[in-house]
Amino acid sequence: MTFLSLKTADLQGKRVFVRVDFNVPMQDGAITDDTRLRAAIPTIQLLIEKGAKVILAAHFDRPKGKVVPTMSLAPIAPALAALLDRQVAFATDCVGPVAEAVVAEMKSGDVLLLENTRFQPGEEKNDPELAKGFARLADVYVNDAFSAAHRAHASTEGLAHLLPAYPGLSMAHELDYLDRALGNPTHPVMAVVGGAKVSSKIDLLQNLVSRVDILAVGGGMANTFLAARGAHVGKSLCEHDLLDTARAIEALAAANKCQILLPSDVVVAEAFAAHAPHRTCEVGDVKDQEMILDAGPKSVAALAAALETAKTLVWNGPLGAFELPPFDIGTMEAARTAAALAHSGRLVAVAGGGDTVAALNQAVVADDFTFVSTAGGAFLEWMEGKALPGVEALKHPS
Ligand code: ADP
Ligand code: MG
Numbered sequence: 001m002t003f004l005s006l007k008t009a010d011l012q013g014k015r016v017f018v019r020v021d022f023n024v025p026m027q028d029g030a031i032t033d034d035t036r037l038r039a040a041i042p043t044i045q046l047l048i049e050k051g052a053k054v055i056l057a058a059h060f061d062r063p064k065g066k067v068v069p070t071m072s073l074a075p076i077a078p079a080l081a082a083l084l085d086r087q088v089a090f091a092t093d094c095v096g097p098v099a100e101a102v103v104a105e106m107k108s109g110d111v112l113l114l115e116n117t118r119f120q121p122g123e124e125k126n127d128p129e130l131a132k133g134f135a136r137l138a139d140v141y142v143n144d145a146f147s148a149a150h151r152a153h154a155s156t157e158g159l160a161h162l163l164p165a166y167p168g169l170s171m172a173h174e175l176d177y178l179d180r181a182l183g184n185p186t187h188p189v190m191a192v193v194g195g196a197k198v199s200s201k202i203d204l205l206q207n208l209v210s211r212v213d214i215l216a217v218g219g220g221m222a223n224t225f226l227a228a229r230g231a232h233v234g235k236s237l238c239e240h241d242l243l244d245t246a247r248a249i250e251a252l253a254a255a256n257k258c259q260i261l262l263p264s265d266v267v268v269a270e271a272f273a274a275h276a277p278h279r280t281c282e283v284g285d286v287k288d289q290e291m292i293l294d295a296g297p298k299s300v301a302a303l304a305a306a307l308e309t310a311k312t313l314v315w316n317g318p319l320g321a322f323e324l325p326p327f328d329i330g331t332m333e334a335a336r337t338a339a340a341l342a343h344s345g346r347l348v349a350v351a352g353g354g355d356t357v358a359a360l361n362q363a364v365v366a367d368d369f370t371f372v373s374t375a376g377g378a379f380l381e382w383m384e385g386k387a388l389p390g391v392e393a394l395k396h397p398s
Contacts (some may be wrong), residue, residue, distance in 0.1 A: 002395070002396060003166070003167050003172065003175075003394055003395065003396065004164065004165070004166045004167075004394075004396055005166070006043070006046065006142060006166045006167070006168065006169065006172070007046070007169075009050070009140070009166060010050075011047060011050040011051065011052040011140060012050060012051040012052070012108065013051060013052075013053070013108050014052050014053065014138075014139045014140050015052070015053045015055060015103060015106070015137065015138040015139045015140070016047055016052040016053065016054055016055060016138060016139070016140045016141075016142055017055045017057060017134060017135075017137055017138035017140070017141050017142070017159065017163070018040075018043065018044070018047070018054060018055065018056050018057065018142045018143075018144060018168065019057050019058070019141075019142070019143045019144065019145050019148070019155050019156055019159075019390075020036075020040040020043075020056055020057070020058045020144050020145050020168075021036050021039070021040070021058060021144075021145040021146075021147045021148055022036060022037060022040070022056075022058035022060065022073060022076050022080075022113075023036065023058065023059060023060055023061065023147075024036050024037060024076070026075070029075055030075075031075070031076075031079050034079060034083070035374065036147075036374075037076070037079060037080055037083055038083060039144075039170045040056075040144055040168070040170065041083060041084065042169045042170065043142065043144045043168035043169045043170060044056070044084060044111065045084070046169060047142070048084075048086075048109050048111070051108040051109060052108065052109075052140075053103070053106040053107070053108060053109075053110055053112075054109075054110065054111045054112065055103060055106075055112050055114065055137055055138055056080075056088075056111065056112065056113045056114065057094055057114045057117050057134070057155050058073060058076075058113075058114075058116070058117065058145070059116055059117045059118040059123065059148070059153075059155075060072070060073050060076075060116045060118070061116075061118075062118065063116060063118050063119055064118070064124075065118065065119070065120065065121030065122075065123070065124065066119065066121075067119045068119070071116055071118075071119075072115060072116060073090075073113060073114075073115055073116050074090055074092075074115075076113060077089070077090040077113045080111075080113065081111075084111065086111065087110075087111070088111045088112070088113055089102060089106075089110065089111070089112045089113070090112070090113050090115075091103075091112060091113070091114050091115060092115055093114070093115050093119075094114035094115045094116065094117050094119065094120060094134075094155075095114075095120060095130060095133040095134055095137070096133060099114055099137055100136065100137060103137050103138075117153070117154070117155045120154070122154055123153050123154050123155060124151070124153050125154075126152050126153055126154050126157055126158045127154055127158070128154075128158060130154040130158070131154045131155075131158030131159045131161075131162055132162065134154065134155060134159045134162075135159060135162040135163055138163060139163065139164075140163055140164050140165075140166065141159055141160055141162070141163040141164065141165045141166070142165075142166045142167070142168045143156065143160065143165065143166075143167060143168060143171055143390055143393075143394060144167070144168025144169065144170050144171050145168075145171070145390070146170070146171045146174040146175070146373075146375050146378055146390075146391075147374070147375035147376060147377075147378050147379075148378065148390060149171070149375075149378050149388040149389070149390030149391045150377055150378040150381040150382075150386070150388050150389070150390070151389070151390065152389035152390070156389070156390040156393075157389045157390055157393045160390070160393035160394055161393060165393065165394050165396075166394070167391075167394050171391075171394075174371075174373060174375065175391065177350055177370065177371035177373075178350065178371075178373070178379075178382055180312070180348055180350070180370075181312060181313075181314045181348065181350035181371070182211060182212075182314055182382075182383070185311075185312040185314075185348070186311040186312050186348065187213055187311060187312070188213040188214065188309060188310050188311055188312070189211070189212040189213050189214075189310065189311070189312040189313075189314070190212060190213065190214040190215075190216065190306055190307060190309075190310035190312070190313050190314075191208045191212040191214070191215045191216070191313075191314050191315070191316075192216045192218065192303070192313065192314075192315040192316075192317070192319075192334070192338075193205060193208065193215065193216070193217055193218070193221070193315075193316055193317050194217070194218035194219030194220075194221065194222070194316075194317030194318045194319045194320075194331070195219045195220065195221060195316070195317030195318060195353070195355065195356075196219065196220045196221065196237065196317075197220060197221055197224075197237075197239060198221045198224045198225075198239050198242050198245060198246060199239055199242060201221065201316075201317070201380075202242075202245060202249075203384040203385075203386075204316070204380060204383045204384045205217075205249050206249060206252060207383065207384050207385035208258075208314075208383070209249060209252050209253035209256055209258045209260075210252065210256045210258070211385075212258055212314070213257075213258060213259065213310075214258065214259045214260075214261060214306050214309075214310065215253060215258055215259070215260050215261065216260075216261040216262075216303050216306060217260060217261070217262055218263065218295055218299075218303075218317070218318070218319035218320070218330070218331075218334075219317050219318055219319050219320060220236070220237035220238075220292075220321075221317070222262055222263055222292075222295075223236040223237060223238040223292055224238050224239045224240075224242050224243065224245075224246050225246045225249075225250070225260070225262055226262060226263070226283055227240065227243055227246075228243040228244075228246035228247050228250070229262070231283050231284060231286070232284070232286055232288075233286055233291075233292060234268070234286045234287055234288050234289065234290040234291055234292075235270075235288070235289060235290060235291040236286070236290075236291040236292040237291065237292075261302060261303065261306055262283075263283060263292075263295045263296065263299035264282070264283055264296070264298050264299050264302065265280060265281065265282050265283065265295075265296030265297065265298040265299055266280070266281065266282075266283055266286065266292040266293075266294065266295060266296050266299070267279070267280050267292070267293055267294035267295070267296055267320070267326075267327060267329075267330070268280075268281060268286055268287075268290040268291060268292055268293065269290065269291060269293050269327075270289050270290055270291070272291065272293070272321065272324070273324060274323075274324040274325055274327075275324075275325065275326070276293075276324075278293070278326070278327075280296045280297065281296075293320055293321045293324070293327040294319065294320030294321065294326075294327040294328070294329060294330040294331075295319045295320055295330035295331075295334075296330070299330065300319075300329075300330050300333045300334055303319075303334050303337075304333075304334065304337040307334075307337055307338055307341060307347065308341070310347060311346075311347065311348065312347070312348045312349075312350075313338055313341075313342075313347055313348065313349045313350065313351075314350050314351070314383070315338065315349070315350070315351040315352075315356060316351065316352055316353040316356055316379075316380070316383060317353060317355070317356055318331040318355055318356060318359045319331045319334055322355075322358075322359045322362065328359075328362065331359050331363070332359075332362070332363045335359065335360055335363040335365050336363055336365055338365075338369070339360075339363070339365035339368035339369060340368070342368055342369055342370050343368040347370075348370045349368075349369045349370045349371075350369070350370055350371045350372075350373070351369055351371075351372050351373070352372065352373030352374070352375060352376075352379035352380075352383075353376075353379065353380065354376055357372060357373075357374055360372060378390075
């Protein structure tokens, strides 16, 4: 199974339906972060250069199949026009006679943005009739929205089966790096998984222990693993009902020859607050009234030593309560170590997850990582080893 290449496609005069992620954060009608718009620019530029008619489709927020005026994509058109330095037309519907009439007027190189696909009740239901309606607008389908690829919706999945389907440049880029991190990585592969809870990442941990050589567990979820090994964790965030789950993951790791690395020393405090009085202690020395809020220096050094031996790193989840200084130190130190190794070409370092991206930005190292995914849910499902419907639908037998 392979993907068709957009770069070599002949698209002169063709109508190209491009599924993008324009679900940008907005406040009072203004875009507060245009990262997602900028991510789509290379694909749009390439299509313009190829003489295609570029029809952009995206969802915005959660209108749940109804027209919700505050969730219109209309304000995106001028912002995109400014980034592209050319006109971007807007169609007040994403399908049907209104959209068809606007598309019929398009010339090669024109760019059109369709209204929110989720205004249609059929979008999230992956209604074949809606997909057919989209297909009437175009000759070719491009999906450049990896972050929406874990959903089988009409514009992300159904339509891909009705037209020649290509990954966009940003989708292809993301798939390439994710493949280098977990699909076909250079071993030894190390995973760092942190964050709040084991319960939200059971599938992810189970998938990783069968694929990586070392799994470092950190953050709040490490407390559950420590407790499962018999450690006293005091008032720490800990899922005491999941001790058996933690033990099962450890057993699966052992069966797959995956080494699990847990913190040996920790930073503890009596309050979950920035600058709360704190001390560093061995994992076995946590007192009843204390909670673990960060990895200690020995733990961070062990993690750094393991990173030195790895060729590939995949990271999701902070090692401590990084929003509350000084409990960010463990995460910041580990992030800097990984970034330095990646920067010097000794490590392929890939990371993703909402709080993880925030932590890497806080450490000012995101640029040094080989790849940082902002795809959120799609990234996590990919780490869980799940097939993403929006990606599967782009595959061609070769
Ligand atoms: P991501 O969004 O990257 O997938 P998560 O949402 O799973 O990450 O976890 C992030 C949260 O975990 C952060 O809010 C952080 O404060 C919290 N966290 C990490 N370590 C601890 C800890 N020891 N105790 C309590 N919360 C923690
Ligand atoms: Mg999170």
